[in-house]
Amino acid sequence: MHHQNVTCTVCGCLCDDLKIQTANNQIVELENSCSLAEKWFDEQLQADPKPVEIEGKPAEYHEAISRAAELLTSSKAPLIYGLSRSSTPGQRAAIELADRLGAYVDTTASLCHAPSIMAIQQVGEQTCSLGEVKNRSDLVIFWGVDPLVTHPRHGERYSIDPIGEFLPNGRTDRTIIVIDEQPGETAAIADQFLQVNAEDNFRLIWALRQLVRNQPLDWNDEEAAPLKQLTNLAERMKSCQSGIIFFGLGVSQAKLGHLAVEALLDLVTDLNEFTRFYARRMRLPGDVTGADSVLCWQTGFPFAVDLTRGYPRYEPQEYSAQSLLENKEVDVCLLVGSESVARMSKKAQDYLIQIPTVVLDYPGQITQFVPSVRFTTGIYGVHYRGTAYRMDEIPLPLGCFLNTKDPADHDVLNDLLKALK
Ligand code: SF4
Incomplete structure (x- = not known):
């Protein structure tokens, strides 16, 4: 059969x-x-x-x-x-x-993306389907996740390689950036890899918010190199046609994860002043999203x-x-x-x-x-x-x-x- x-x-x-x-x-x-x-x-x-x-x-x-x-x-x-x-x-x-x-x-969400859920409950989120990512997103950022390992076909089907309605050349029409503690398999095929300490996520995201809003940053001279990288990233985010940040447990389960995710969602709100931008969680188990949804519609709460x-x-x-x-x-x-x-x-x-x-x-x-x-x-x-x-x-x-x-x-x-x- x-x-x-x-x-x-x-x-x-x-x-x-x-x-x-x-x-x-x-x-x-x-x-x-x-x-x-x-x-x-x-x-x-x-x-x-x-x-x-x-x-x-x-x-x-x-x-x-x-x-x-x-x-x-x-x-x-x-x-x-x-x-x-x-x-x-x-x-x-x-x-x-x-x-x-x-x-x-x-x-099982309580062991994975619980901090993200709490952040979404605080500040909301800009959602989009993976189909929209495939068809529109010319800037794809993976933050705290290595999808080629955890979600092996994510890139092939939605985010890295596919030909989309407004991305007729597939991979060459997209800029792929990976932000993580260590370079993994996805970093190896990305256009840029930014190495960060997960404990600094909140500070970095907040700095990006300031750069996106053209507000001054009082970082010291020793931090000139990361500041330059962040400034370039902020400009790239503002100038893309449609951007997406896929974030994983490297953000939500790090120290102060719920604050980092909250800041990330606020950053995306700021970016929507300039262009179309989204942030979405990389969910691990096959139907954890269904478990959230069913529990929500039955009780009003996700976990x-x-x-x-x-x-x-x-x-x-x-x-x-x-x-x-x-x-x-x-x-x-x-x-x-x-x-x-x-x-x-x-x-x-x-x-x-x-x-x-x-x-x-x-x-x-x-x-x-x-x-x-x-x-x-x-x-x-x-x-x-x-x-x-x-x-x-x-x-x-x-x-x-x-x-x-x-x-x-x-x-x-x-x-x-x-x-x-
Ligand atoms: S849904 Fe299945 S086939 Fe698709 S990436 Fe995940 S494990 Fe692989």
């Missing part, structure tokens, strides 16, 4: 032009993918089957649902966490379950939401999964995807393995601890239809091209909801 226009959900690019050939319920050929996608498909689809487990031992599905429902019902402060590798149906079901339980609910009082409250410092676990404020945790647990602090991980856990993981995900109950779920976009949101908040439909006996996230979560009743 040939499958065209398959959407890859491995990173936030959500490339929707994959061509896949299948035979005997297996992928035999994969076209238009990248090394990240190939590795992921291999890991997921070659994994040993272990559908349902209780305390690490194989179990029947209905027994696991009863046990998980028992744990969640007896909990005084449950936490539902993850959601970024799921899809709209799974995310909706998880939030409905959180609402019914009166739980805390958080997504770190407390539903324990029967209505939503939002406090990133207090209700993020990592803070709740570090402060021992939850007594059961349901994880829809455990892949980001390794990025939590040791204190949070140490507490997580002490409390009962219910984990929904894809077949190839190795759960790093023995959960109380583990369900292996089928993959959205491979085994189940769904919707995922690209990093520019464009929702894309996910088709399916393989069969599985594993249930989908939303099947397990809806069965849990029924078992509570």
